[in-house]
Amino acid sequence: MTLKLPYELVLGWRYTRAGRATRRNGFISFISGVSMLGIGLGVAALVIVLSVMNGFQKEVRDRMLSVVSHIEVISADGGALEDMEGTLKQVKAHPQVMGAAPFIAAQALLARGEDMKGVLVRGIDPALEPTVVDLSVASQGFNKGMPGIQALSPGKFGVVLGVDLARQLGLRVGDPVTLIAPNGQVTPAGVLPRLKQMEVVGLFNSGHYEYDSALVMLHVADAGKIFRLEGPTGIRLKIKDLHEARAVAKELAPALPMGMAVRDWTQQNRTWFAAVQVEKRMMFIILTLIVAVAAFNLVSTLVMTVTDKRADIAILRTLGASPQSIMGIFMVQGAMVGVIGTLGGMLLGLLIAFNIDVIVPALEAVFQASFLPKDIYLISRMPSDPQMSDILPVVLISLLLSFVATVYPSWRASQVNPAEALRYE
Structure with missing residues (x-):
């Protein structure tokens, strides 16, 4: 047929x-x-x-999320969070939250000799930071085995730089560098900038040029001393589904104390x-x-x-x-x-x-x-x-x-x- x-x-x-x-x-x-x-x-x-x-x-x-967390709970006035421990327990109780880490965010100048560059400073806890971002994978620097954020210790005033920032200033691991904080010291001669000599203890390479060329990380305790803060200015969160970050942020915001703000990763790079x-x-x-x-x-x-x-x-x-x-x-x-x-x-x-x-x-x-x-x-x-x-x-x-x-x-x-x-x- x-x-x-x-x-x-x-x-x-x-x-x-x-x-x-x-x-x-x-x-x-x-x-x-x-x-x-x-x-x-x-x-x-x-x-x-x-x-x-x-x-x-x-x-x-x-690549951005290897440096930026899914959600950030921050102080609205830029100062230290008043009830850090209570807020940390509160946000961890949300079923979507997988990790939380305190941090300090500030801006400063990084100087080496006559070269100077404006940078974003982030004070982190090296033990908790890998629970909120994948920076531990990207922090191997130029060669495998090079120390990353785990080399940061309180009181040592070490810094971890992005690879492009290190290239621009001609820095390598072990080199000294000067961090200039914007809040100066008041003296009889006037207001003088706060300078702190630090040591480059590691490099990271997230693959995102915006952060690799401008981000400086140091221990949260050292950042508190340099910027005269009594504690972290915010908490970084990692959730199960990054696409639900906006919804989770809206759920967290009403339960937080006054004076706190919540922003997700889409808001940080909204434009x-x-x-x-x-x-x-x-x-x-x-x-x-x-x-x-x-x-x-x-x-x-x-x-x-x-x-x-x-x-x-x-x-x-x-x-x-x-x-x-x-x-x-x-x-x-x-x-x-x-x-x-x-x-x-x-x-x-x-x-x-x-x-x-x-x-x-x-x-x-x-x-x-x-x-x-x-x-x-x-x-x-x-x-x-x-x-x-x-x-x-x-x-x-x-x-x-x-x-x-x-x-x-x-x-x-x-x-x-x-x-x-x-x-x-």
């Missing part, structure tokens, strides 16, 4: 794969191939760009994440227009096909084919071009997206250029993270545009008058 396909489907596929000059060979006609190529390249571009933007956002977020989302939407719209242009090339493709097949259309009409059947034949042809182009573009886009970590370094080596300077783009390699939530809308929109583009030429084909079409044949 053989399956008999509708003749509309058979003829539509035949018109798709065979032009006048290639009827016997069965190759895809040139004009249909160009339309498929246009749709495929547009879809591939959309898949690649959206995958790269997803990867860029995920990479920066993961950057909002900019990425806006750019992603704009790129989706712009590249969708490219797909739309390629899809509407099907109009010219089908118009030329209808003109070429007027005699065939007339013969089919005289044999009893209805206008709806003629319209179906050319809609099948346009749909085939759209489906093949869309699927081919999706496969090409996914192939490049999953191998972009190999393709981009090869192109950089060929052109002797760096596509992502990390002092500008925060990371130095091209990431990629294809997601079904992005790919599925791209495929559906491309197919929809392709189907819409076939309607008018197919309708015109169904209106061909058999008598006039055969008059000059």
Whole structure:
């Protein structure tokens, strides 16, 4: 028993794969191939760009969270928390909280000789810090085995620097460095800045340039002495699901004492994440227009096909084919071009997206250029993270545009008058 396909489907596929000059060979006609190529390249571009933007956002977020905790409970006035122990027990009682660590946050100047740079100072407890961030993994410095945050001891006044900050000031482990605190000493001669000679005891490399070039860590007890604080200014929290940070922060805020504020990791970098989302939407719209242009090339493709097949259309009409059947034949042809182009573009886009970590370094080596300077783009390699939530809308929109583009030429084909079409044949 053989399956008999509708003749509309058979003829539509035949018109798709065979032009006048290639009827016997069965190759895809040139004009249909160009339309498929246009749709495929547009879809591939959309898949690649959206995958790269997803990867860029995920990479920066993961590297940022190796330094920034999921949630921070801080003193609203910037001073020490009044009831540190009570607040610590209270936030740990939340079922989502996996770790908590006190910290001191301040700003200062770091000086070595005549070189000076503004830095973010964070006083941490080396025993508790690994429970809230993954900095213990990133704190190996330039070489494995180099001391990291575990080298910080109270009273020793040691500091751990980001690798880029150390490069800028020409510092290595064991070098002395001067920390200048903003709250000065009042003397008969006026207000003098507070200076403290410290020693570089470790380096960390989070991979996030913003922190690697500006963050200085020291023991929380030493930070309290330098900045004249009676205790930590906040508590850093790690929760089970980082995507629930905003909801957990809202749950914690009402139960905290007065004078305390809660902020999650999205609020600390709100501008950057909002900019990425806006750019992603704009790129989706712009590249969708490219797909739309390629899809509407099907109009010219089908118009030329209808003109070429007027005699065939007339013969089919005289044999009893209805206008709806003629319209179906050319809609099948346009749909085939759209489906093949869309699927081919999706496969090409996914192939490049999953191998972009190999393709981009090869192109950089060929052109002797760096596509992502990390002092500008925060990371130095091209990431990629294809997601079904992005790919599925791209495929559906491309197919929809392709189907819409076939309607008018197919309708015109169904209106061909058999008598006039055969008059000059």
